[in-house]
Each structure stands twice: as structure tokens, then as C-alpha cells.
Amino acid sequence: MSEASGAQATAPKGRNTRQKRIVEQMLTGREDFVSAQELHQLIVDAGESVSLATVYRILQAQQQDGLVDVLRTADGEALYRKCADPGHHHHLVCRRCGAAEEVQAPTVEKWADRIAAEYGYTEIEHTIEVFGLCPRCSAAD
Amino acid sequence: MSEASGAQATAPKGRNTRQKRIVEQMLTGREDFVSAQELHQLIVDAGESVSLATVYRILQAQQQDGLVDVLRTADGEALYRKCADPGHHHHLVCRRCGAAEEVQAPTVEKWADRIAAEYGYTEIEHTIEVFGLCPRCSAAD
DNA sequence: CTACATGCAAAGAATTTGCAAATCA
DNA sequence: TGATTTGCAAATTCTTTGCATGTAG
Numbered sequence: 584m585s586e587a588s589g590a591q592a593t594a595p596k597g598r599n600t601r602q603k604r605i606v607e608q609m610l611t612g613r614e615d616f617v618s619a620q621e622l623h624q625l626i627v628d629a630g631e632s633v634s635l636a637t638v639y640r641i642l643q644a645q646q647q648d649g650l651v652d653v654l655r656t657a658d659g660e661a662l663y664r665k666c667a668d669p670g671h672h673h674h675l676v677c678r679r680c681g682a683a684e685e686v687q688a689p690t691v692e693k694w695a696d697r698i699a700a701e702y703g704y705t706e707i708e709h710t711i712e713v714f715g716l717c718p719r720c721s722a723a724d
Numbered sequence: 725m726s727e728a729s730g731a732q733a734t735a736p737k738g739r740n741t742r743q744k745r746i747v748e749q750m751l752t753g754r755e756d757f758v759s760a761q762e763l764h765q766l767i768v769d770a771g772e773s774v775s776l777a778t779v780y781r782i783l784q785a786q787q788q789d790g791l792v793d794v795l796r797t798a799d800g801e802a803l804y805r806k807c808a809d810p811g812h813h814h815h816l817v818c819r820r821c822g823a824a825e826e827v828q829a830p831t832v833e834k835w836a837d838r839i840a841a842e843y844g845y846t847e848i849e850h851t852i853e854v855f856g857l858c859p860r861c862s863a864a865d
Numbered sequence: 866c867t868a869c870a871t872g873c874a875a876a877g878a879a880t881t882t883g884c885a886a887a888t889c890a
Numbered sequence: 891t892g893a894t895t896t897g898c899a900a901a902t903t904c905t906t907t908g909c910a911t912g913t914a915g
Contacts, residue, residue, distance in 0.1 A: 598914050600870060620904075634872045639905060659800035659879080660904070675843055684843050690835045695854050698827050702816055703859035710853045713836050718844035739889055739894060761879075775897045780880060800904080801879070 596648055602633040606641045607665075615681035616654065616662035616674075654712055677717035686713075737789055743774040747782045748806075756822040757795060757803035757815075795853055818858035827854075 597603070609625055617625070623638045642663050645651045651663045654674065664683065673691075675684040691711055699707045738744070750766055758766070764779045783804050786792045792804045795815065805824065814832070816825040832852055840848045 598869065600914070602871070618904085636873075636906080637871055640871085643906090655796050655800055658903095659796060659802065661800065675839055675845055677845070678849075686839050686843075688835060688839075691832050691852075694829060694831045698816055698829075699854060699856050702825050702827075703862070704816060704818070704854075704856035705862040707854060707856040708819075709855065710851065711832075713840060713845075713848060713850045715840050715845035715848040721844070721846040741889070741895065743896070759879090777881080777898075778896055781895085784881090 596644065602637050603641055605631050605633055606638060607645075610645075610651065610663070610665040613664070615683055616652075616664045616676065617681070618656075618660050618662050622663065654710075673711045673713070675713045675715065677720055678714045679716055679720040679723075682717045682719075737785065743778050744782055746772050746774055747779060748786075751792065751804070751806040754805070756824050757793075757805045757817060758822065759797075759801050759803055763804065814852045814854070816854045816856065818861055819855045820857055820861040820864075823858045823860075 605626055606622070609622060609629070613625075619639050619642055620635070622642070623633070623635045626633050626638070642651065646653050646663070651665055652674070654662050654676070656662060662681075671692075672685045673688050675686050677683065688711060691709075695707060695709045699705070746767055747763070750763060750770070754766075760780050760783055761776070763783070764774070764776045767774050767779070783792065787794050787804070792806055793815070795803050795817070797803060803822075812833075813826045814829050816827050818824065829852060832850075836848060836850045840846070
């Protein structure tokens, strides 16, 4: 349930390779969610070269280490973003431009625990994402 | 917030075909989430015959008409279930057996609205799913 | 040196689509 | 009859994998 020691926010697990550095740098420079394909395109556009398969592999690894947040588009595409806050949180995502805020939801956490207990469910996990139009995109309408 | 007239729970939109009836019947008889592929297999197992493509087409249509709930597995697979409650609700899903409870989350709705307002987001939508092990599966451990 | 990382191309899985044949209204 | 639906197979999209080669440590 709880992490014992202070986890490194950006602790690379494997070797320190060029492609790993590029992907991480790309994610760091960006504050909205991107798909693996988009990220790969961004790398190419930046004049760098990392194969798509490798981008997938690195994102997968970072996901397992909890270094990136992952969410799924309505049509099943995975979107990634570097965690700003290593702790548990949710997102308020703009469905137009991809911008996102990390939000806390203490109320919701409690609700989930209560509901789960009520039905006798254990080993609870939850997915909570809020989509909308950010102020800028709302105004652009 | 509330539906004015009593909406038909199972109002078919297009023609009343054999395959549509089979798919609907299959969904009605089942109270947990199933993927399109599983549903197709269930149909085959029941000695009926509806092509996989058609199962996909029917589910897609029902989804648009709001007759089925859709959620996504962690690896992006779409799971479907006939809506028991036509109103807005969320799910408490067993990640082992697929059983699911429909739960109300007034607290959460308010939280989402509040958060959205706080950041100036408009046209809010949200996705909230709670996964865990149902009592039966918890016991089976 | 040598195990782990990468690239490439092929494999996979879920879902969609084109088109001719079957079928409901 | 005549427009929808279906079935089949091929096409798409996203993602993963096998294997030979490259490279960090």
C-alpha cells in the first residue's frame, strides 16, 4: 500500500543510452499527453533518431517503474506523460489540445474505498480521468 | 440531469434481424462485461452463428445509442455490457471474473464539476472505473 | 569483454471496411 | 421489391517480438 523509502523521481533503471536520454528529454519538455507514435514523430522532427519499437520499449519500462502516467483514449490508444507528482493523482485533460492538470481527489479516493468495502471487493485500483475543454480551447470556440 | 420520458431500455434502431436479436439476448442474459470476441465466442458456443464483424458492428451501434456501457481493459480491449440503469453511473469491476456492480457516485460527480470549474474547463466528461477482486474471487485466493 | 539495448522487419491482436449475397419490411 | 444487413476476407492501426548487431559498463 505504501512505499517505504523515498523513490527517485527520475531514476533510470537500465543502461544510460542515447535513445533513453532522448525519450526522457522529450517527455520532460512536454506537459501534455502524447501517444508513442506522436512521441516518435516528435523525435524525428527534432532531427533525432530512435526507432518506434524502442520508443515503445522505453515507454513500457518507464510505465512499469511508475515514471510516466498512462491513460487510454476512447479508441484504445495509450497516451503517456511524465509524472510531475510521483504520488497518486488524476488528470483533468483537454480533449482538444491535450493539455492536462494533475489533480488530487481525496474525496474520490475515499469514495472508492467505501464503495469497494460495501460490496466486499479487495485489492482496489481505480481509473479516474476528467476530460473537457481547457480555458483556452473553450474561448476558441 | 434527468430523463424526461421513460426511455426504452432496449429500443432497436435499425431492422430487427436474427443476429441483432442474438447479440441482444446474449448481452441481456449476462451481467458482466465481455469483449466483442468473447461475446462472439459465446454465440458460437450457444450453437448460433453471427460473424465477428457483425458482432462488432452491432456493439458499435448499440454503443452509439447508449444501450451498452463500454469500458477499456488496461491493455486497451473494449468490454461491453448492457446498461441496467439508463442513467449515469460507474462500475465496480472484478478484474478476475468480470463481474460488475453499477454504482452511483454523487460525491464524485460533484468533485469533477468542482475541479473543472476551478481550472476553467468546460464541457466536462469523466471516466471513473473501480477495479478489484469481488468477494468470491477474493476468497478464492 | 559480455550482457543488455537497439533496429528492423515480421508477427500479433483488436477492430474496421469493401463488396457481393442474403434478408427484413 | 429495394434498401439494410450480413459475411468474408482483406486492410488498418497500435503494439509487441525475434534475431542479429551495437554499445555501455
